[in-house]
Amino acid sequence: MRFYEFKPVKHIKPLSPPEARLHKLKHSAELAKSAVKTEKDFQKRQKALVKQIKQQGKGRPTNNPNQTL
Numbered sequence: 001m002r003f004y005e006f007k008p009v010k011h012i013k014p015l016s017p018p019e020a021r022l023h024k025l026k027h028s029a030e031l032a033k034s035a036v037k038t039e040k041d042f043q044k045r046q047k048a049l050v051k052q053i054k055q056q057g058k059g060r061p062t063n064n065p066n067q068t069l
Contacts, residue, residue: 015023
């Protein structure tokens with residue numbers, strides 16, 4: 001590569017303490033929203049699984065002596 005093909009590096013200045021606090025709060029809020037969504041999805045899957053198991057149990061009884069009704 002030639003020297004003129006390089007892009008100049010843009011400097012990123014550090015955040016001031018108030019800006020850093022805001023950034024931290026926003027990031028923790030995003031993580032909390034993500035955790036709530038994950039938990040809701042988990043509970044929804046568990047509820048559907050329990051419902052499916054209950055429906056299977058109400059099916060036609062079999063003549064298996066080892067199965068309890």
